[in-house]
Amino acid sequence: MKDAFASLADWFFAEPIRIYLLASVIKSAVVLGVLLTAVAYTVWLERKVVGHMQNRWGPTRVGPFGLLQPAADGIKFLFKEDLTPPHVYKPLFLAAPLIAVIFALTSIAVIPFGNSFTIRGYSIPLQITDVNTGLLLILGVTSIGVYGVALAGWSSNNKYSLLGGLRASAQMVSYEISLGLSLVGVLIKSGSFSLRDIVNSQAGHFWGFIPHWNIFTGQFVGFFCYLMAAYAETNRIPFDLPEAETELVAGYHTEYSAMKFAMFFMAEYANMITVACLATLMFFGGWNGPLFGPRILQIILPVFWFAAKVSGFLFLYIWVRGTLPRFRYDQLMAFGWKFLLPLALVNLIATAIAIAW
Amino acid sequence: MLNVHLILFLAFGAVCVAGAVNLLAQTHPINSALSLIAVMAALAGEYLLLGAEFVAAVQVIVYAGAIMVLFVFVIMLLNAGVEEHTQGSRVAILFGVPGMLLGSILVAWVVLQHSGTESVAAGALKGDPVTIGQLLFHQFLLPFEITSVLILIAIMGAVVLASKPPTSPAPAPARKVD
Numbered sequence: 157m158k159d160a161f162a163s164l165a166d167w168f169f170a171e172p173i174r175i176y177l178l179a180s181v182i183k184s185a186v187v188l189g190v191l192l193t194a195v196a197y198t199v200w201l202e203r204k205v206v207g208h209m210q211n212r213w214g215p216t217r218v219g220p221f222g223l224l225q226p227a228a229d230g231i232k233f234l235f236k237e238d239l240t241p242p243h244v245y246k247p248l249f250l251a252a253p254l255i256a257v258i259f260a261l262t263s264i265a266v267i268p269f270g271n272s273f274t275i276r277g278y279s280i281p282l283q284i285t286d287v288n289t290g291l292l293l294i295l296g297v298t299s300i301g302v303y304g305v306a307l308a309g310w311s312s313n314n315k316y317s318l319l320g321g322l323r324a325s326a327q328m329v330s331y332e333i334s335l336g337l338s339l340v341g342v343l344i345k346s347g348s349f350s351l352r353d354i355v356n357s358q359a360g361h362f363w364g365f366i367p368h369w370n371i372f373t374g375q376f377v378g379f380f381c382y383l384m385a386a387y388a389e390t391n392r393i394p395f396d397l398p399e400a401e402t403e404l405v406a407g408y409h410t411e412y413s414a415m416k417f418a419m420f421f422m423a424e425y426a427n428m429i430t431v432a433c434l435a436t437l438m439f440f441g442g443w444n445g446p447l448f449g450p451r452i453l454q455i456i457l458p459v460f461w462f463a464a465k466v467s468g469f470l471f472l473y474i475w476v477r478g479t480l481p482r483f484r485y486d487q488l489m490a491f492g493w494k495f496l497l498p499l500a501l502v503n504l505i506a507t508a509i510a511i512a513w
Numbered sequence: 514m515l516n517v518h519l520i521l522f523l524a525f526g527a528v529c530v531a532g533a534v535n536l537l538a539q540t541h542p543i544n545s546a547l548s549l550i551a552v553m554a555a556l557a558g559e560y561l562l563l564g565a566e567f568v569a570a571v572q573v574i575v576y577a578g579a580i581m582v583l584f585v586f587v588i589m590l591l592n593a594g595v596e597e598h599t600q601g602s603r604v605a606i607l608f609g610v611p612g613m614l615l616g617s618i619l620v621a622w623v624v625l626q627h628s629g630t631e632s633v634a635a636g637a638l639k640g641d642p643v644t645i646g647q648l649l650f651h652q653f654l655l656p657f658e659i660t661s662v663l664i665l666i667a668i669m670g671a672v673v674l675a676s677k678p679p680t681s682p683a684p685a686p687a688r689k690v691d
Binding site for chain 1: 543547567570574577579582585588589590641643
């Protein structure tokens, strides 16, 4: 018995395991912290950029350039009264924001954001966990996230909320097909579900300057389909029908207040960041970019390129929000089923033929 | 390491059975639907432990993420209320319970006959797109295509059932003019 414990302790405290555990804990903490900060500052960026697009200033009062506005908002959300209306179905009313935010934050776990580096002979990849079905895991987790919105709409027991929840579930199921199909072209090219392999398959250049990113090697149509479907999946303008303020008060989160309301917004912005990360990994070569300088810069630069590309996508999101009006609901469905789905299928067939040639 | 897998397998199995029992016990359709989602998710965990990563992911994406969303959608759309539970039929008790016992014995017997078969461990099978594609479009091409035709027929049947028969346009409702 003593030997068994001793061997277990040996196994547990062996150096590879210790390094692995320590690295995992540090990576998880850092990634979660960065993600939550990014969520808060995407809200700030959106208010600032849309403000400037509409000839306003956006937040300016709290801190320089309004940079402390997210902190002020967070404190306000924490201290506001958390109302639960008497007519709601309580268990699901409480569970819905949790479902939304948990599944939105989970999918970051498989996203790689840089090369691996070596400490004392142990290679540590810049990614919380590298699973060989990483892409499928992200699709699965985001497809579960719709329950947060749908159940919030239903359990609020309010016609506007219910309509918002119904719209969200119909819209997300419709556009998920196009989203999945638009990524299959990339899968055919890379031959792997692992996001790290997909990024590594995009390394290199044509003639020394045009990178081998999937968008430059024939997946432009796939990228277009992905972008459209991703806007719809994250309920963003021009597809923000589930929370259309002019029609449905606030849609599925009409009855929510304080931190529960904030959770829905955290989920929405976390989903935006996930979708932007996935676009970068699948079509824009992930962390691939010019590398130079000493060894420490070789580790930091890929992360910088990755973050820069993701920020570009987030800016695109905000730009579209400041530019386009909202679709009508029948237009949304017609666009998804009659235009985007056939286009994604054509892209898939064309890619398959081109690879088989 | 194998024991950890066994414990996890049994735990997911327990969640699966508990979800299925809860599905029957709940009176509100939305609670039943949510229990079914728990069953689906636990099944995905079982597939993962059996080494079938692709099947596990598809289980979550298709069943938990798409089909069950439509279930919930329909329940929300119809605003289905609380069900009434009946006493249950005597036929079900007379034939169902012995039938279930017989089935369990049969399954146990078959499993024991094949107990020499090696069990698969997580990560034993290759789950990359190339292997999946080879299996679907070479070895299992006929079942795969027949299933797709079956689904197509089901879709067409649903469209036929849902479309209203062509009728003469209804007369415009008389408008009151004050």
